[in-house]
Amino acid sequence: MVSTHVAVGVLIAVVLKTYFPELPTLPLLTSGFVGGALPDLDRYGTHRSDLHYPISGAVATVLFGIVFLAYPSERAVSSVLLAGVGAFWVHSVMDIFDSPWRGAGKDKAVDNHFDGWFSPVQIVTFTQMGDWAIMIISFVVSFVVVVTRSAIFGEYIPRILIGTIIIFVVITSWYDLTHEKYNR
Numbered sequence: 001m002v003s004t005h006v007a008v009g010v011l012i013a014v015v016l017k018t019y020f021p022e023l024p025t026l027p028l029l030t031s032g033f034v035g036g037a038l039p040d041l042d043r044y045g046t047h048r049s050d051l052h053y054p055i056s057g058a059v060a061t062v063l064f065g066i067v068f069l070a071y072p073s074e075r076a077v078s079s080v081l082l083a084g085v086g087a088f089w090v091h092s093v094m095d096i097f098d099s100p101w102r103g104a105g106k107d108k109a110v111d112n113h114f115d116g117w118f119s120p121v122q123i124v125t126f127t128q129m130g131d132w133a134i135m136i137i138s139f140v141v142s143f144v145v146v147v148t149r150s151a152i153f154g155e156y157i158p159r160i161l162i163g164t165i166i167i168f169v170v171i172t173s174w175y176d177l178t179h180e181k182y183n184r
């Protein structure tokens with residue numbers, strides 16, 4: 001699932017860059033990538049709680065979005081923060097649609113940090129078709145946009161992107177399949 005979150009985070013960055021070509025490409029893509037992956041580092045603490053913020057993440061994303069739109073001269077910085085925070089938040093929301101996090105209980109998907117945990121919706125579950133489909137579609141769309149718009153994204157970014165994607169998908173797919181119950 002973390003590979004799907006990364007794919008969506010990168011896609012968020014690609015969309016931002018497409019609409020605002022002046023934004024810094026590599027910092028933006030890196031931020032989407034890191035923001036998508038970061039929440040699952042709480043696997044080493046209280047997973048789906050310590051770094052998952054489905055409600056306050058939405059508030060933060062809106063605030064960063066307002067700052068981004070309101071101060072065009074600062075967009076080189078604010079876009080990078082927006083992509084990272086947005087990807088971080090979307091990750092938290094996506095996990096609600098997965099199966100329950102068994103480490104927390106079978107009716108618990110993601111801690112909302114207000115009145116407990118959101119229940120699992122279980123529409124897009126880990127390593128099942130929907131999960132893979134979102135990951136592949138997100139990566140493919142990002143890659144096609146980046147390659148076909150090299151005037152915006154440059155010549156080297158597509159190569160860096162595809163190289164990173166291949167490495168990441170291979171590593172996480174292997175990890176997901178061998179550590180399924182831990183990697184939600």
Ligand SMILES: [Zn+2]
Pocket residue numbers: 039040048052091092095184
């Ligand atoms: Zn997660």
